[in-house]
Amino acid sequence: MSLRPTVDFLLHEWLKVESLQSRERFADHSRETFDAVLDTCERIARDKYAPFNRLVDTQEPHFDGEKVILPQATHDAYKAYAESGMLSAAQDYEVGGMQLPYTVEAAANAFFAMASVSIGSGMLTSGNANLLMVHGTELQKQVFAANEFSGRFSGTMCLSEPQAGSSLSDVTTRATPDGADFEADALGARYRLKGNKMWISSGEHELSENIIHLVLAKIPDANGQLVPGVKGISLFIVPKKMVDTHGQLTGERNDVALAGLNHKCGWRGTTNTLLNFGEGKYPVRGEAGAVGYLVGKPGEGLRCMFHMMNEARIGVGMAATMLGMAGYYASLDYAKNRPQGRPTGAGGKDASQPQVRIIEHADIKRMLLAQKAYSEGALALALYSARLVDEQHTGTPEDADVARLLLEVLTPIVKSFPSEWCLEANSLAIQIHGGYGYTRDFPVEQYWRDNRLNMIHEGTHGIQAMDLLGRKVLMEKGRGLQLLAERMQATAAKAETHWAPEAAALRDALKQVGQATQQAWAGAQPAEALANAVPYLQAFGHTVIAWIWLDVANSLGEDNSPAAQGRRAACRYFFRYELPKIGAWLNVVSSRDATCADLPEDAF
Numbered sequence: 241m242s243l244r245p246t247v248d249f250l251l252h253e254w255l256k257v258e259s260l261q262s263r264e265r266f267a268d269h270s271r272e273t274f275d276a277v278l279d280t281c282e283r284i285a286r287d288k289y290a291p292f293n294r295l296v297d298t299q300e301p302h303f304d305g306e307k308v309i310l311p312q313a314t315h316d317a318y319k320a321y322a323e324s325g326m327l328s329a330a331q332d333y334e335v336g337g338m339q340l341p342y343t344v345e346a347a348a349n350a351f352f353a354m355a356s357v358s359i360g361s362g363m364l365t366s367g368n369a370n371l372l373m374v375h376g377t378e379l380q381k382q383v384f385a386a387n388e389f390s391g392r393f394s395g396t397m398c399l400s401e402p403q404a405g406s407s408l409s410d411v412t413t414r415a416t417p418d419g420a421d422f423e424a425d426a427l428g429a430r431y432r433l434k435g436n437k438m439w440i441s442s443g444e445h446e447l448s449e450n451i452i453h454l455v456l457a458k459i460p461d462a463n464g465q466l467v468p469g470v471k472g473i474s475l476f477i478v479p480k481k482m483v484d485t486h487g488q489l490t491g492e493r494n495d496v497a498l499a500g501l502n503h504k505c506g507w508r509g510t511t512n513t514l515l516n517f518g519e520g521k522y523p524v525r526g527e528a529g530a531v532g533y534l535v536g537k538p539g540e541g542l543r544c545m546f547h548m549m550n551e552a553r554i555g556v557g558m559a560a561t562m563l564g565m566a567g568y569y570a571s572l573d574y575a576k577n578r579p580q581g582r583p584t585g586a587g588g589k590d591a592s593q594p595q596v597r598i599i600e601h602a603d604i605k606r607m608l609l610a611q612k613a614y615s616e617g618a619l620a621l622a623l624y625s626a627r628l629v630d631e632q633h634t635g636t637p638e639d640a641d642v643a644r645l646l647l648e649v650l651t652p653i654v655k656s657f658p659s660e661w662c663l664e665a666n667s668l669a670i671q672i673h674g675g676y677g678y679t680r681d682f683p684v685e686q687y688w689r690d691n692r693l694n695m696i697h698e699g700t701h702g703i704q705a706m707d708l709l710g711r712k713v714l715m716e717k718g719r720g721l722q723l724l725a726e727r728m729q730a731t732a733a734k735a736e737t738h739w740a741p742e743a744a745a746l747r748d749a750l751k752q753v754g755q756a757t758q759q760a761w762a763g764a765q766p767a768e769a770l771a772n773a774v775p776y777l778q779a780f781g782h783t784v785i786a787w788i789w790l791d792v793a794n795s796l797g798e799d800n801s802p803a804a805q806g807r808r809a810a811c812r813y814f815f816r817y818e819l820p821k822i823g824a825w826l827n828v829v830s831s832r833d834a835t836c837a838d839l840p841e842d843a844f
């Protein structure tokens with residue numbers, strides 16, 4: 241079973257991605273160039289990633305007292321990915337990029353996420369460099385971003401601290417001006433950072449010549465106090481090894497020290513670190529304090545960082561989706577080969593007959609179809625959202641603005657739907673394997689462990705839900721929600737001939753979501769409205785995926801191939817087995833049910 245036909249269908253038959261060629265930025269591209277990128281990524285993922293997915297799970301990164309050791313396979317995969325040019329695929333030709341549409345870049349990266357999510361495809365490095373291309377100075381772009389695009393340097397994002405996870409306003413890492421001439425440094429205003437950053441992915445390794453940390457820290461006010469809230473947060477480039485203005489290593493180590501590696505449930509191929517900034521282990525010019533160069537203006541750190549976080553959220557959604565896909569393909573293969581049980585005929589079971597393969601049982605088909613509906617639906621949504629990113633960058637000002645708002649509303653869903661439901665898909669993949677699925681002899685338990693991270697990082701499920709109901713559907717007087725509703729209505733209108741019951745169900749779901757949004761806020765009390773934000777997120781997500789499936793079904797036309805039959809069945813499955821769940825979820829939202837919120841602690 242190969243992912244490629246699904247990707248090709250979604251990109252070309254459904255999203256008509258070739259139409260982007262009419263944009264000046266993508267004029268040199270064609271189906272051939274898109275195919276060439278996908279071919280290359282598919283090949284590297286097959287040769288350098290997939291065979292080592294179990295190996296990186298069992299040979300966790302370890303610290304030998306000096307260095308973090310990773311398997312050779314990770315080094316080989318990192319090199320192959322960097323050499324493919326994918327780290328700068330969407331960047332301008334002038335900086336060595338391919339000016340590839342983000343839609344195609346995202347599709348190409350899907351192959352790596354499916355082959356081995358934890359070997360990783362450089363999402364943090366390209367996200368870090370992309371941020372610098374938007375908010376950095378010319379020299380910061382040349383010295384740091386350009387070297388990240390080539391793979392010579394790699395990148396991290398350092399937001400979290402032991403005491404500040406969801407609540408970033410509580411970060412306590414301090415940045416103080418480094419000497420009287422601190423503003424005169426060509427690499428950016430120079431500060432000394434002191435503090436601890438927790439959970440930093442790829443925070444220490446030997447894969448690249450240098451590691452470029454993007455760090456959130458607070459600059460104390462005139463009284464030496466940290467400004468409370470997010471307004472006091474600034475963003476700094478903190479290289480692991482000091483560099484000169486040509487990007488050459490000076491030979492001096494910056495004061496960033498590994499305090500420890502975290503040993504995770506899954507996603508073990510990527511190092512995860514606690515980093516101490518400025519503790520004095522590696523004094524720079526005889527002084528403790530990690531040297532950091534300011535990016536953008538003081539106090540605008542979180543705004544700049546959001547540039548990276550939004551990309552990262554689509555990336556996380558894609559990772560969760562591809563783990564769902566990996567489990568689907570593995571369990572489909574297993575179900576086609578495992579003989580077990582006999583069909584129940586009118587007279588019961590006939591033990592003299594040979595066993596059937598489990599794929600012949602209706603319940604196994606149910607679990608396969610659920611996985612397909614969650615994972616392929618989520619992939620379609622991720623690519624649709626990536627297409628909106630391209631629209632935002634290359635569309636007319638009006639279209640770009642519409643795309644921006646749609647992305648605002650859809651990003652929590654792109655991240656959260658697959659994090660929850662493709663994890664459920666992985667659980668179903670284990671179920672299909674029976675006892676074998678619960679062992680390490682089959683890959684599905686690893687997919688589940690790897691996927692369990694996605695509801696936690698890049699904004700937990702709860703935080704995403706509050707962002708959706710508390711901010712995104714309200715912003716600009718609800719215009720984003722309105723624009724999304726218009727698109728859903730257009731899909732329903734198109735579906736009227738061949739999919740009338742589904743078109744009606746989608747309209748009804750949309751109405752329910754709209755009413756629940758209003759009723760949640762009818763009391764005008766945020767705590768009351770947001771108490772059931774997660775059920776709201778679930779209902780919203782299911783409505784979005786129902787819409788996506790109906791839109792996909794609309795695009796199938798008269799095609800009656802097995803693949804088209806499968807997509808129609810997944811659409812029907814989603815409307816019949818999944819969409820009706822939104823009623824229960826929205827009930828507690830609309831009634832502002834306080835069963836959970838009001839329960840006193842002692843009653844637990």
Ligand SMILES: Cc1cc2nc3c(=O)[nH]c(=O)nc-3n(C[C@H](O)[C@H](O)[C@H](O)COP(=O)(O)OP(=O)(O)OC[C@H]3O[C@@H](n4cnc5c(N)ncnc54)[C@H](O)[C@@H]3O)c2cc1C
Pocket residue numbers: 397398399400402404405406407438439440441442504507512693696697698699700701702703
């Ligand atoms: C493997 C891994 C990799 C990571 N990589 C990085 C990285 O590269 N860089 C980085 O900066 N961070 C990284 N993180 C950190 C990650 O983003 C945080 O774990 C996440 O933001 C949650 O923070 P926390 O763990 O402190 O949990 P907490 O914030 O303590 O949350 C605990 C629980 O409380 C809930 N909660 C918190 N606040 C509220 C509220 N106001 N209302 C309702 N519920 C609430 C949460 O939803 C959650 O369920 C990583 C984490 C992991 C596990």
